[in-house]
Each structure stands twice: as C-alpha cells, then as structure tokens.
Amino acid sequence: MERTVYVNGDYVPEREAKISVFDRGFLFADGVYEVTSVLNGKLVDFAGHMRRLRRSLDELQMRMPCSEEELLQIHRKLVEVNAVAEGLVYMQITRGAADRDFTYPESATPTLVLFTQARPVIASPVAERGARVVTVEDLRWGRRDIKTVQLLYPSMAKMIAKGQGVDDAWLVQDGKITEGTSNNTYIVTADGTIVTRDLSHDILPGITRAAVLNCVRELQMKVEERAFSVEEALSAREAFSTSATGFVCPVVEIDGTVLGDGKPGPVARRLRQIYIEESLKSAI
Numbered sequence: 343m344e345r346t347v348y349v350n351g352d353y354v355p356e357r358e359a360k361i362s363v364f365d366r367g368f369l370f371a372d373g374v375y376e377v378t379s380v381l382n383g384k385l386v387d388f389a390g391h392m393r394r395l396r397r398s399l400d401e402l403q404m405r406m407p408c409s410e411e412e413l414l415q416i417h418r419k420l421v422e423v424n425a426v427a428e429g430l431v432y433m434q435i436t437r438g439a440a441d442r443d444f445t446y447p448e449s450a451t452p453t454l455v456l457f458t459q460a461r462p463v464i465a466s467p468v469a470e471r472g473a474r475v476v477t478v479e480d481l482r483w484g485r486r487d488i489k490t491v492q493l494l495y496p497s498m499a500k501m502i503a504k505g506q507g508v509d510d511a512w513l514v515q516d517g518k519i520t521e522g523t524s525n526n527t528y529i530v531t532a533d534g535t536i537v538t539r540d541l542s543h544d545i546l547p548g549i550t551r552a553a554v555l556n557c558v559r560e561l562q563m564k565v566e567e568r569a570f571s572v573e574e575a576l577s578a579r580e581a582f583s584t585s586a587t588g589f590v591c592p593v594v595e596i597d598g599t600v601l602g603d604g605k606p607g608p609v610a611r612r613l614r615q616i617y618i619e620e621s622l623k624s625a626i
C-alpha cells in the first residue's frame with residue numbers, strides 16, 4: 343500500500359509529494375527533525391518530542407511551522423490513514439526555500455513534512471539477542487544537542503559497523519563514548535551503577551533517555567551521569583542503548599569483547615520491559 347505523507351498542509355500519496363530544489367534542508371541541511379514511536383496506534387511521549395523540537399528550533403532561530411496542537415493532529419491523522427498500529431512518525435522541518443545564500447533568509451516559509459513507517463518496535467530480534475557494536479571516532483559537528491537533519495556522519499559510522507558485520511557504532515571522542523549513531527549509550531559497572539554520558543553540546547538529549555532515567559530513579563537504582571571511557575565499557579557488566587526506534591536495547595559485545603555471558607543483561611532487560619509497559623500506558 344502506498345503511504346500517505348504530509349507536505350506543507352496537504353496529505354498526499356508519497357509519489358506525489360514534492361518540495362523545492364531550493365529548500366535549505368536540501369542545500370544546507372538547514373532543518374531539524376523528530377522521531378516519535380507509535381504503540382497500539384498511539385504516540386509515545388509526544389510532549390517530550392515537542393519540548394525538544396522547540397529547543398532545536400530556538401537554537402537555529404527557526405519558528406514553529408504551526409501550533410503544537412496542529413502538529414499532534416497531523417501525527418494522529420497520518421497514523422490513522424496509514425493504519426500504523428506499531429511503528430514511527432518522522433517529522434522534518436526545514437527553514438524552507440530561498441535563493442542560495444549562507445545567511446538565513448528573512449522571510450522563508452518553513453517546510454513541514456511528516457511520514458510514517460509501520461514496523462514492529464516491541465518485537466525486536468536485535469533486542470532479543472543483544473546488539474554487537476564497534477567504536478568509531480566521533481567526527482560530527484560540535485552541536486549534537488540540536489536534532490538536525492545532517493546525519494551523514496552517523497550514516498558513515500553505521501556503514502563502518504555494517505562492514506564489520508555488527509549492528510551499530512558507538513562514537514568516541516577523546517577516549518570517551520559520546521553516544522551511538524542514533525541512540526544514547528549506557529554501561530552497568532561491576533557494582534551495578536548505571537552510567538550514561540551527561541548532557542552537553544556533545545550528545546542529543548534523548549527523550550527515551552529522560553524517561554528511562556526517571557524509571558531508574560523511581561526504582562532507586564544507582565545512576566551516574568558522566569562520560570565513560572572505551573576501557574570502562576569493555577569491562578562493564580552490561581551495556582545498552584536507548585532511542586525512540588530501539589527503546590532500551592541491550593548491547594552484548596563491544597569491539598569484539600563479549601560483555602558478561604554474552605546475553606542481554608538483567609538491568610537492560612528489566613528497563614526495556616518497564617519502559618515498554620509505561621509507554622503503552624502513557625501513549626496518547
């Protein structure tokens with residue numbers, strides 16, 4: 343079935359969707375995006391994604407293309423017309439079309455595009471067996487806290503990982519893990535402390551990260567938000583990542599070193615289960 347996508351006010355079959363060749367998203371990667379997961383036809387943590395969207399837009403002096411309520415209605419309508427029971431909604435916002443110039447145009451109208459992907463998110467073969475990752479130097483720009491559409495380096499890093507026969511790359515700067523190609527990263531130390539990098543310009547403030555850290559604190563598990571080294575990760579008891587596309591995903595191997603018994607660890611499995619249960623309850 344051909345998908346219906348949303349482009350600047352219209353719901354159209356995907357083959358008919360068009361934007362300008364002068365769109366600054368195309369010419370300058372001058373745009374931001376959000377990915378919201380869908381469970382039982384409902385949106386997971388929509389409010390969190392809206393908060394981060396506003397922040398990304400503010401940082402780039404871009405305006406909201408329409409109200410938050412309208413964005414919610416567009417998300418819901420696309421989920422409905424495309425019959426997405428489980429999957430993802432991608433929302434892309436660029437500064438719009440303007441004659442090519444490095445300065446931001448004064449009066450471009452933002453481009454707003456949304457599309458869906460229907461696919462299993464809960465039942466995940468990778469989460470079942472645990473992901474294998476390799477470390478790759480983090481060569482992205484210095485404002486990774488803004489969720490921009492410039493995803494070429496994460497894409498290259500993912501290809502390096504695929505080329506080595508593993509699932510993903512964990513990115514490294516000055517010997518410390520920043521995050522995965524499209525997820526936040528965690529280790530569990532020998533004394534059971536969950537460690538994840540603290541928020542700064544170096545990483546994206548994950549919406550799943552925030553929700554999972556809330557669970558962790560409610561469960562009174564030990565947690566430290568700080569940078570951790572590759573060596574620390576290699577000797578960790580277990581590891582995992584979080585994202586809207588993977589929820590909580592156990593990691594069982596880093597750079598060929600098997601963690602623990604090579605199976606998804608109890609902390610990651612428990613947090614995955616709790617996160618899914620909570621998301622099913624709170625989705626709107």
Ligand code: PDD
Nearest residue numbers: 377524525526546548549550551585586
């Ligand atoms: N990626 N870090 C990076 C670099 C990411 O691209 C993402 C999300 C995350 C996790 O954020 P969240 O929990 O809000 O999904 C962390 C999305 C899912 C993607 O581009 O597919």
